[in-house]
Amino acid sequence: MSLHGQIALVTGASRGIGAATAIELAARGAHVVLTARTQGGLEATDDAIRAAGGSSTLLPLDLMDGEAVDCIGPSLLERFGRLDILVSNAGTLGKLTPAPHILPKDWDAVVGVNLAANWHLIRSCGPLLGIAPAGRAVFLTARQAQAPLSFWGAYGATKAGMEYLVRCWADETKTTALRVNLFEPGIIRGKLRTQIMPGEDPQTVPGPETVAPQIADLCMPQTRVHGQLIEAVRG
Numbered sequence: 001m002s003l004h005g006q007i008a009l010v011t012g013a014s015r016g017i018g019a020a021t022a023i024e025l026a027a028r029g030a031h032v033v034l035t036a037r038t039q040g041g042l043e044a045t046d047d048a049i050r051a052a053g054g055s056s057t058l059l060p061l062d063l064m065d066g067e068a069v070d071c072i073g074p075s076l077l078e079r080f081g082r083l084d085i086l087v088s089n090a091g092t093l094g095k096l097t098p099a100p101h102i103l104p105k106d107w108d109a110v111v112g113v114n115l116a117a118n119w120h121l122i123r124s125c126g127p128l129l130g131i132a133p134a135g136r137a138v139f140l141t142a143r144q145a146q147a148p149l150s151f152w153g154a155y156g157a158t159k160a161g162m163e164y165l166v167r168c169w170a171d172e173t174k175t176t177a178l179r180v181n182l183f184e185p186g187i188i189r190g191k192l193r194t195q196i197m198p199g200e201d202p203q204t205v206p207g208p209e210t211v212a213p214q215i216a217d218l219c220m221p222q223t224r225v226h227g228q229l230i231e232a233v234r235g
């Protein structure tokens, strides 16, 4: 079950599900490239990985910067000569509000991080994942993509768009060694959840470490599932 010798890229690795997944992948032997905007959060994830005997590289980056995302693949090729795993986890909620009230700047941010950045990541990292012996890509989605609800228009629309893009890419690559899937974590403790339910006691909500092994399982060379939406299994 080892990822020894493999290179993994995890977006949104400064906290929450991304940080927990990066720690899990490193524990399984991968060298993990950690990306997000917050340097301090990336360093905290890096510290946890090193404390457990793993290794990682920090890549501070704003996913709104499409040109910078386009450079990730070529940079990884130059530095490591390969990319085996992509966990596209970064996401932003925007503001929960009626559709006519969504402000252009909030719309742009949600579309930029939840949808456009995934296109840039596929564009930039797809070729490297395609030539890896067992390339794996996992994209974090949310149930609002399939179940429209009042006030969730921007978030749900961008997750639905991302799901469509990922399923198309999966169909295009179904005859290759690459395995591409979507993962729906359910309700998980963290900043995003607190934005939705500020009054909730965080200790009543499962932590990110409950889903990180399930995401990492989809990154293993043994994984055969492809083009599927996998829902988190609650213990």
Ligand SMILES: NC(=O)c1ccc[n+]([C@@H]2O[C@H](COP(=O)([O-])OP(=O)(O)OC[C@H]3O[C@@H](n4cnc5c(N)ncnc54)[C@H](OP(=O)(O)O)[C@@H]3O)[C@@H](O)[C@H]2O)c1
Pocket: 011, 012, 013, 014, 015, 016, 017, 018, 035, 036, 037, 038, 039, 041, 061, 062, 063, 064, 089, 090, 091, 092, 113, 140, 141, 142, 143, 184, 185, 186, 187, 188, 189, 190, 191, 192, 193, 208
């Ligand atoms: N938590 C839940 O209940 C839940 C439920 C369903 C789906 N999900 C999905 O699961 C994923 C992770 O959720 P989470 O709860 O761990 O969220 P979180 O704690 O809010 O973390 C989000 C991560 O995304 C990064 N990010 C946001 N905007 C970015 C930008 N412009 N550039 C680069 N990185 C950016 C953040 O890093 P910086 O701020 O440092 O940049 C952070 O590391 C998301 O895709 C979310 O939609 C979560």
